[in-house]
Amino acid sequence: MQASHIKYRLGKSYGFQILTYILAFACVVPLIAILIFIIKAGVTKINWHFLVNIPKPVGETGGGIANALVGSILIIIVASIIAIPIGIMAGVYLSENRKSRLAYWCRLSTDILQGVPSIVIGIVAYFWLVKPLGKFSALSGSAALAIMMLPIVVRSTEETLKLLPDTLKEAALALGMPFHRVIFKVIIPVGISGILSGVMLSIARITGETAPLLFTAFGNPYLSTNLTQPMQSLPLLIFNYATSPYNEWHDLAWGASLILLMWVLFLNIFTKIVTRKWKVQL
Amino acid sequence: MVTRSDLPLRVINSTPEAILKAKKRAKRSFRQIRTENVFKRTLSLMGLVIIILVLGILLTLIVQSLPSIKALGPKYLWSKVWDPVQDIYGAWPFLLGTLLSSFLALIISIPFSIAVAIFLGEYHPKGWLPNLLKNTVELIAAVPSVIYGFWGLAVLVPIVRSFESSIGVEPVGVGIFSSSLILAVMIIPYAASLGRSMINLVPSHLKEAAYGLGATRWEVIRSVVLPYTKSGLFAGILLSLGRALGETMAVTMVIGNTSLIPKSIFAPGNTMASVIANEFTEADKPVYLSALIELGLVLFLVTVVINLIGKKIIDRFTNE
Numbered sequence: 001m002q003a004s005h006i007k008y009r010l011g012k013s014y015g016f017q018i019l020t021y022i023l024a025f026a027c028v029v030p031l032i033a034i035l036i037f038i039i040k041a042g043v044t045k046i047n048w049h050f051l052v053n054i055p056k057p058v059g060e061t062g063g064g065i066a067n068a069l070v071g072s073i074l075i076i077i078v079a080s081i082i083a084i085p086i087g088i089m090a091g092v093y094l095s096e097n098r099k100s101r102l103a104y105w106c107r108l109s110t111d112i113l114q115g116v117p118s119i120v121i122g123i124v125a126y127f128w129l130v131k132p133l134g135k136f137s138a139l140s141g142s143a144a145l146a147i148m149m150l151p152i153v154v155r156s157t158e159e160t161l162k163l164l165p166d167t168l169k170e171a172a173l174a175l176g177m178p179f180h181r182v183i184f185k186v187i188i189p190v191g192i193s194g195i196l197s198g199v200m201l202s203i204a205r206i207t208g209e210t211a212p213l214l215f216t217a218f219g220n221p222y223l224s225t226n227l228t229q230p231m232q233s234l235p236l237l238i239f240n241y242a243t244s245p246y247n248e249w250h251d252l253a254w255g256a257s258l259i260l261l262m263w264v265l266f267l268n269i270f271t272k273i274v275t276r277k278w279k280v281q282l
Numbered sequence: 283m284v285t286r287s288d289l290p291l292r293v294i295n296s297t298p299e300a301i302l303k304a305k306k307r308a309k310r311s312f313r314q315i316r317t318e319n320v321f322k323r324t325l326s327l328m329g330l331v332i333i334i335l336v337l338g339i340l341l342t343l344i345v346q347s348l349p350s351i352k353a354l355g356p357k358y359l360w361s362k363v364w365d366p367v368q369d370i371y372g373a374w375p376f377l378l379g380t381l382l383s384s385f386l387a388l389i390i391s392i393p394f395s396i397a398v399a400i401f402l403g404e405y406h407p408k409g410w411l412p413n414l415l416k417n418t419v420e421l422i423a424a425v426p427s428v429i430y431g432f433w434g435l436a437v438l439v440p441i442v443r444s445f446e447s448s449i450g451v452e453p454v455g456v457g458i459f460s461s462s463l464i465l466a467v468m469i470i471p472y473a474a475s476l477g478r479s480m481i482n483l484v485p486s487h488l489k490e491a492a493y494g495l496g497a498t499r500w501e502v503i504r505s506v507v508l509p510y511t512k513s514g515l516f517a518g519i520l521l522s523l524g525r526a527l528g529e530t531m532a533v534t535m536v537i538g539n540t541s542l543i544p545k546s547i548f549a550p551g552n553t554m555a556s557v558i559a560n561e562f563t564e565a566d567k568p569v570y571l572s573a574l575i576e577l578g579l580v581l582f583l584v585t586v587v588i589n590l591i592g593k594k595i596i597d598r599f600t601n602e
Contacts, residue, residue: 013498017405023397027474028418030467034425034433041436089328096325106329108590109336115521115589116339117528119555120578123562124339127346147335154332178314180321208426211530211555215562235428235531242432243535257429268424272417 035261042258045251054223055237058246065256067223071138071231072207075217078142078227079206083149084199090150091157091195092183098162107158114151121147122212130216138224138231141217148209149202156198160191193278197271204267208260210235234260339582347576353569358576364541364557366565371573373580375543379551380581383458383533384526386547387465392519394466395473399515402474403481404507416478423471431535434464439536446548456538457550464536465526472525473518480514480599481507517595524588528581530555554581 049064056063090106097103121144129140168190172182188195213219218230219240234256241253350358354371361372398419406412435456442463443455484507492502508515538550539560552560554577565571 009498009501013500016500016503020397020400020405023394024401024415027394027398027422027470028415031418031422031425033437034429037433037437038429086328086331089325090332093325093329097329102326102329102333105333109333111589111593112336112586113332115524115528115585117530117555117581117585119528119530119558120339120343120582123346123558123575123578124342126562127342128338150332150335179318183321204424208428210426210428211559214559218563235426238428238432239531239535242428242435253432257432260426261429264424264426265421268421269417 038254038257038261041254042256045255046258050252050255055221055241055252056248058248061248063248063252065234065237065252065259067220067232068234068237068256069259070223070225071217071220072233072235074225074227075138075142075145075213075231075233076203076207078139079145079149080199080203082142083146083153083202087150087153087199087202088157088188088195091154092161092187094154094158095161110151110154113147114155118148118209118211119214122215125212126215133228135228136216136218136230138217138227138229141213141231141233142227144212144216145206145209148206148212152202152205153195153198156201157191157195160194160198161187163194164190193274197275197278200267200271200274204264204271207267208235208264210239214239343575343579343582347572347579349568350572350576354573358573359580362543366561366567366570369567369569371569373554373573373577375541376552376554376557376577377580379458379537379544380527380553380555382544382547382551383462383465383537383553384523386458386462387469387526388519388523390462390466391470391473391522395470395518395522396477396515398470398474399477399481399518400503400507402478403484404503407482416475419471419474422467427468427529427532428535430464430468431532434460434532434536438463451546451548454538454548454550456536457548458537458544459548461533461537461553462547464532465529468529468532469522469525472522473515476518476521476596477511477515480511480518483514483600484510513595514599517592517599520588520592520595524585524592527588528555528585530559534559554578 053064125144534556544551
């Protein structure tokens, strides 16, 4: 009786262990399925023409996604120029003033900003930049993406700098260095690895964002480098062409998906490897 | 802070050049102090910018949705008909669609994310295979949502369609069920990684005591680890819910986009985010546009509350 009961309990324990294993590894299946499918569907579409040409009108085969590539890169660069300095400075502020009331509200705002649905940011950017200027523009898209980048940069900067020993800063101050030089020459260089990882993660995140661009950068079937005009970007192109009924456009979207997915995964994995090498805690 | 009180002492009883030199040095010092103050002020200003940004978002949403709040009143939220052509606006189909798809996604994803959390936190905290699993699960969060949507449209929707015809409902394929499946995959990492770190925090003496009393592995997990981490797991699930509510692109692509009240979980529908994405640029009447923005305001407030509660729970849990 006793022995069989123990056997039953052990059996139950093993049963649940195996169930946990199965469920845990089942999570990986969709990711692998997506990867395999997109590589299969996209890899035949990608060639040199695909990268340097703009999409052809419906009915003609061929054409490429050069406009989306250029647009994505431009929009992301401008977004980074806006978000990175503000983000790093706010992060430095938060790590230097841990207890002040402004810092409390700032931290709270960062938390809120991190959870705001991207479509809401799109709406807000529309009213801040598109409506006053009277047209859709790449600049407004960059601003929307910059808002999405900010919380990640702020958080990673703050978390990295918090871990630095206070003695480092005190030693620099004791040598008579002014505060801003302590920050620029000591604190930021020491924490640069963590800050950079945060920046890379935030770029990886905004590269795939579509919703904030729907009402801001809007999309453009032609190659454009004018920031005050509508501009195409990779995720927008995928969304527009994937939901269209034409097979030629689906092909373009598969190729673009593969490029986007590879870029995002590369950034994420690269950041992971770098963080481990530099032993950064994020 | 650093003060430079040694300056005036040196100026006394000096030659004119020395005085000049000292003056210059003093000037430079003051300039540095001024730069320092300006710098500090800039830092606080950047902190302020983020607060203003959030307040600005809230204010913009409120101001822009005022026309619809005034014209439609609070009953907008539970009116059942959405027909912009006839100027009838009711948000209930979208609220229902959002709630159905998000909670269905949550129910589907919870067993998986908790399994990952237990696997990584309790069974195998170290080693190359768990590490691989951890990194792969985190990569699930990195895949852009538009790619999930495209994949769902091309692969998942046909599968769901054949499943629907086999159980005898109208085989549409696109609909709330499909979007819940996609959402479920997308939100696994949030609850899983938080749950893992919470399970890591369980004091080992509690577990050892239970083992010492003769508990099996499962009994330890069930009666020590899970009760100890339940608030943390709950917070993880809340954060996942916040993600699911606001997710736009993947849902928009597979939910079918109709403004009718969904009859079952297999019917096509619309969520708050997807209706905004679909109709925002087409909204030609002020009340129409503002009704859409009011949806955005509701979405914003709900996700903010959910996220803040989740963060509060995590903070309390990790500080204990």
